[in-house]
Amino acid sequence: MSTKKNVLSIFALGGLNEIGKNMYAIEYSNEIVIIDCGNKFPDESLLGIDLIIPDIAYLVENKDKVRALIVTHGHEDHIGGIPFFLKILNVPVYATRFTLGLIELKLKEHKLLRESELVEINSNSNLKFEEMSVSFFKVTHSIPDCLGIVFHTPEGNIVHTGDFKFDLTPANNEHSDIHKMAEIGNEGVLLLLSESTNAERPGLTPSEQMVGEHVETAFMKAERKVIVSTFASNISRVQQVVNAAHKTKRKLALLGRSMVNVVGVAMERGYLIVPDGMLIDPHEINEMAPEKVAILCTGSQGEPLAALSRLSTGNFRGVDILPGDTVIIAAGPIPGNERNVTSVVDNFFALGAKVIYGTGSTSGMHVSGHGYQEDLKLMLTLMKPKYFIPIHGEFRMLHHHRLLAESVGVERGNTFIINNGDVVDIEHNIARQTRKIPVGSTYVDGRDVGTVGEFLLRDRKKLSEDGMLMIILTMSKAEGKLISEPETISRGFVDRDFSEIRRDVNRLTIETVNELQEANRNQWNVMKKQIKKSIRQYIYTQTKKDPMIVPILIEI
Amino acid sequence: MSTKKNVLSIFALGGLNEIGKNMYAIEYSNEIVIIDCGNKFPDESLLGIDLIIPDIAYLVENKDKVRALIVTHGHEDHIGGIPFFLKILNVPVYATRFTLGLIELKLKEHKLLRESELVEINSNSNLKFEEMSVSFFKVTHSIPDCLGIVFHTPEGNIVHTGDFKFDLTPANNEHSDIHKMAEIGNEGVLLLLSESTNAERPGLTPSEQMVGEHVETAFMKAERKVIVSTFASNISRVQQVVNAAHKTKRKLALLGRSMVNVVGVAMERGYLIVPDGMLIDPHEINEMAPEKVAILCTGSQGEPLAALSRLSTGNFRGVDILPGDTVIIAAGPIPGNERNVTSVVDNFFALGAKVIYGTGSTSGMHVSGHGYQEDLKLMLTLMKPKYFIPIHGEFRMLHHHRLLAESVGVERGNTFIINNGDVVDIEHNIARQTRKIPVGSTYVDGRDVGTVGEFLLRDRKKLSEDGMLMIILTMSKAEGKLISEPETISRGFVDRDFSEIRRDVNRLTIETVNELQEANRNQWNVMKKQIKKSIRQYIYTQTKKDPMIVPILIEI
The missing domain is CATH 3.10.20.580 (Ubiquitin-like (UB roll))
Known part of the structure; x- marks a missing residue:
């Protein structure tokens, strides 16, 4: 089961043939370095399950080898499994300042903050392990402070992109490190692991700035209260909402626990600039002139218990939606959430609000944080990898990503479409998919972690x-x-x-x-x-x- | 509760603020005429429920008044409740030849065919009741033989559009009766009930012929077997698949019970022309040269037990999907089915098939049967109604339909956005929304019809x-x-x-x-x-x- 000496092994414990619970590993001789540890939300077939996290049996079996967990960015599908992981394997966690802020929130909830070893890194950091060293490059995504990773191993360099898009005019000024990527490519990349979320979509992702322009227009046209719902972690979108509120002389209230928490982290750590005196408490909303108020809230996926949904049904204490208010859903529905979102939209219309939301044609209020086909081809072109493993996606996405790789010169047969648990071994510069390590899904059900199985679900x-x-x-x-x-x-x-x-x-x-x-x-x-x-x-x-x-x- | 003499009342028992279980009623003095009686599939919150049908308590209470059930077309959300309805209220059912064929299939299953009174009508029929008379006009939709209805009442004419789009080049030559609609409009329409499914979508629906062209191209390019999945009832699309198979000299196998049944009805009644000797049995598929075979099957919504899904997992006995086969999903996913469909697509890719399916940009393999905004405006323009009730849609669709009506001249205040059970009364040419009749949802759970309530679901x-x-x-x-x-x-x-x-x-x-x-x-x-x-x-x-x-x- 365990690796031979001087063989470089790459595998996933989550994230392949699924969206969610990303966890990848690089193993060389006596070292395993982990990339990300996400969670995934159960679909309706997993009755009563709260959360799904990666099955780390293999890591536990090889726990003496595990050197580090490196986290590319702070989205749930990359950090949501960390508390459960650290309870079992307490290894150092390396992440950027903003990502660490979000991880700390989680560890606090699980009462694990004190015993955890958290190490702040940035795109200029270098980590040295026994046989491997690790460097980084900046990528643009829908959350601040994202990293791509280069593993320098005796066999050659392995690049993991993290989640990314190319946005030449990002709203937060966090540009992709294209020059550094080009250098990495010139140095030689033995294997690239690149994310595949939007591999089915032709073209290039639109810029986040586009959203800002639409938000500003909507604020200027609004005659009464404006309510914006977006992902709390999309700080550059939050910043654009703050800017629009400032420009139209509105105060801003934050509704929803994660909005308050994440915006707090972002302000405290300097990722978000909010003018002094702009933030107000929710209970002040109804007291102010409606044209002087904006609300930023969670619930853009129509989650029934989140702020947006409660506002739409008149169940948010102290805040009423009235005819003439403007509601902006500045997020696309994640597959599976469409019906919840449209039911929220229906409710707002019934209250007489103006609602700006995505339909068949887009509302202009959301752009994806994941690169489309041309973004993915640009990454492949910059990195010029010999071998390629498309990651972070369902099968059809990985499949399309392979076609893209071949279209920009990756040799046929050098792309590995693998499953969680499949191991690609590289020895003497030759990659082969050979072994399999045991993997599965670990279900979290109340306090039970990993003991709920198919039998109970049946x-x-x-x-x-x-x-x-x-x-x-x-x-x-x-x-x-x-x-x-x-x-x-x-x-x-x-x-x-x-x-x-x-x-x-x-x-x-x-x-x-x-x-x-x-x-x-x-x-x-x-x-x-x-x-x-x-x-x-x-x-x-x-x-x-x-x-x-x-x-x-x-x-x- | 009951209506006054000489008052015209319009209400819905299903279909408002929901997609599904359409049932509308026109009442005048001693007469009630029902339009459609559909079902709706439960969402995942209604655990164990098989089906939802309209609650007909009001009709049972007034059963002596109920004269007829008129059915606009044969889709499940318009006919699926009929067997349950007829078990309680055995009134004559009026429908076109093709629609009757589908209703008969249902009544046979429920062993109700013999005692039911089914009356064939067409767009030239006239029905006379005591005070009302009824005439019809042809509309184009995604199933053959669809009707719009005109109720001639002492108060004036009421028009119900049925489901429709305008398609000037329909694949089945079943054109909308635009001239007749214009005449009806000129005669004067007191109230229009028009469907709202696509009221959010700008533009005009594309023509069904577009799908035919894409299907033909895909058949010509296919090197091995072609598998097409679509709605069985979309006979003009089925015809286009038959034509493409004929042109490329392929035999055609039908998989899935409803495909076999509905195609049978369509052939028998002359709505579908299949060349002699083209149809083969499923067990012959594996014996033939793959470039000589096409399959037409159910399951375009990714339903786990339907033919397409079983083919995708290798669980359709006697039919194997092999590398190089072409799979075409010629249908859009109904909201809520997205994940099932993409999982089927994943499985086909994993088998090495080429899959043509909808993503962000359309595949060209599906067009909607419901009119977009310009179609809806054209209907409103032709009918020139004094009053308007948008039907067949969730709140935001009804809301947008109202805006469209106002944009083409329906007076503000003359549109009624109502709920199931809300009654619009018209007396002396003045419409008012006044009363409410009791309505709800009737759940079908095994043999239990209407006895399952919130308590059990909790x-x-x-x-x-x-x-x-x-x-x-x-x-x-x-x-x-x-x-x-x-x-x-x-x-x-x-x-x-x-x-x-x-x-x-x-x-x-x-x-x-x-x-x-x-x-x-x-x-x-x-x-x-x-x-x-x-x-x-x-x-x-x-x-x-x-x-x-x-x-x-x-x-x-």
Whole structure:
């Protein structure tokens, strides 16, 4: 299972064939360096699951080798798994100033801040490990302070792009380090790992400045309150909202815990400039002239408990949306969230607000932070890698990214489309996909981390669809006979009188017990199976439902 | 509650502030005529619900007045509720030849065909009721044989558009009856009910012919098998696939029950022309040269059990997708289905197929059947209604449709944005929104129609998230004392050894029972409440989960 000496191994513990829980690793001889440790939100099939994080069994098995966790940027799909990771493997965490700010918020929540070793780096930092050294380059993305990473190994240089786009006029002045990228490419890149989110989209990503212009226009046209919802971490967009509010002489209130927290980190660390006296408390909103107020809030994905959704249903205490207010949703819906977002939009329209949101054609209020095809080709062209692993995407994205790589000169056969756990080994400058390490998904369910499996989820699915029916049998231990009528109880099954069903279920149960006892097959597991079978059949014929049937034996 | 004589009333029992379960009604004196009776598919919050249909309590209460159900076209959201409706109110159903074919399929399934009164109509038909008469006009949509309806009432003419777009080059030659619409408009329209699905989209819908051209090109370029998935009912698109197969000398196999059924109806009734000998059985596919075969299948929404999804995972017996095959998804994802569709696309790419599907920019393989803003404005312009009710859409669509109506001359204040159940009464040529009739959603859950309510759904939700914990107490009836240790059983709660939790739960239960008995508060409902409370608290503190707690008393 473990690596040979002098072999360079690259693999992912998350982020391939999925969007979320990014975690990649570079291993050489006795060293493993980790890149990112994200989380992912469960889809509706994972009933009751709070969060999904990478399965780090392999790292735990090789824990003496793990040198560091390097974090490219502060989005949840890159940092959300860190507290769970550090609880098990307390290695130093390297990240930029802003990213560290967000990581610290998380560690505080998990009461882990004190024992964690957090090391601030920037794009000029150099890290030296035993065999590898690491340098960085700046990339532009939809959050401040993002890094690409160069691993200098005895086999050659490995580049990990982080999440990026090229934006020649970024709103925050954080330009991509194109000259440094060109140098890295000239030095020689053995293998490139590059993100694939928008590999299906032709063209070049529009500039974040475009959003700023649209926001400013909307503020200037607005006759009453303006409410803007965006990702709290998109600080350059937040800055543009601040600027528009300043220009139109409005005060600004922040709603939503993550907006308050993240904006706090950004101001404190100098990533966001807010004019003195501009920020007001939410309770002041209703007291001010509506044309003097703007609100910046969370909930751009239509999350039912977030500020935007609560505003839209009149459930945000002390803040009313009134006819003539302007609501701007400055974010695109992440796939799966479309219906939640449109329902929020419907509610705002019903309150008489003007709503600016994305439809078929774009509203101009959002641009992606992930490079389109031309951005990806530019990165590939700058880096000129010999080998290429498209990362950070579902299969079709990785597939399209491979085609892009081939279109700018990466040799056919030198791109590896791999899965989480697949290992690409490089030895004597030749890369091969050979081994597999065990990986999976770790589910967080309340305090249970990693103990919830398919079996329990199947039970929950069954319960969620047709509920359950319990049949309790009381038997005399001495005589092995039923003492009383079975007791039938249901939950989630039917919403009406079911005394007829109950009567039949009881009768069927007694019949089954008697038959088996006469045939001398009165072991409980035999009875249980037979009771389940006959009741299930009966229930399905009667109701076309298939609830979980749970026979319970009480012996007295 | 009931209508006055000589008042014309218009209301919806479904279709307003939602997409789905369309059902509208026109009432005058002693007559009610119903338009459409659709279903709607539940979102993921309605656990275990199979289908949603309109709540027809008002019609049942006024059943002597209900004269007819007129059906505009054969889509599920217009016909899917018919079997449930006819079981309760067996009135004559009027529809065109193709629509009737689809309704008959449904009634056969529900074993209702024999007792139903189905009347074939066409756009030249005239229906006479006691006070109202009804005529029709052809509209173009994404299914054959669609009607708009004119109700001639003593108060004036009411027009219901059905679902429509204007397509001057429809693939099936079924042109909109624009001249007739113009005449109707000239005669005078008191009130227009017009569909709003695409009221947010600027421009005019592209023509269905565009899809045909793209399909043909894809067939010509394909080197091996071609697999096309689309809505079975979109017969003109099916025809274009048939034409492309014919042109490229391919045989065609139909996969999926609804594709086989609906294509059968269309061929039999002359809406689809398939060359003799073109259709083959699915089991012949693997035996033929791949460049001689095409497949037309259901599942364009990524439904996990439909043909397309099963093909993509290699689970369609006897049909293999191989490298070089071309898969065309000739349908747009309905909101909410995006993730299912992209996962199917991923799977096909992983099998080495070429996949043509919609991304940010369109693939050219789908056009909407619902008119965009310019289509809607053209309808409003042709009809020149005094009053307007935008129908068939969520709030923001109705809202935008109102703005469109005002832009082409409908007077401000003459548009009614109403909810299901809101009644617009017209008397002496004046329309007013006054009364409300009771409406809701009727849930179909197995054989239970209308008996499942919020209470049961809440239980299912709770069960789906954290499962349940049952504590069974056995007491002696005579002594009122516990006979044995409580029995604790869980389902869907944790996936690990919970003997510690069980021990504590049993201890807590016994303590609670003893305390209450000592205090002489040993009624079961008091005990039950107290046991629930203390266990819930304990479980939450230990696990951060909140399962359903079910204490059960067995008295011996």
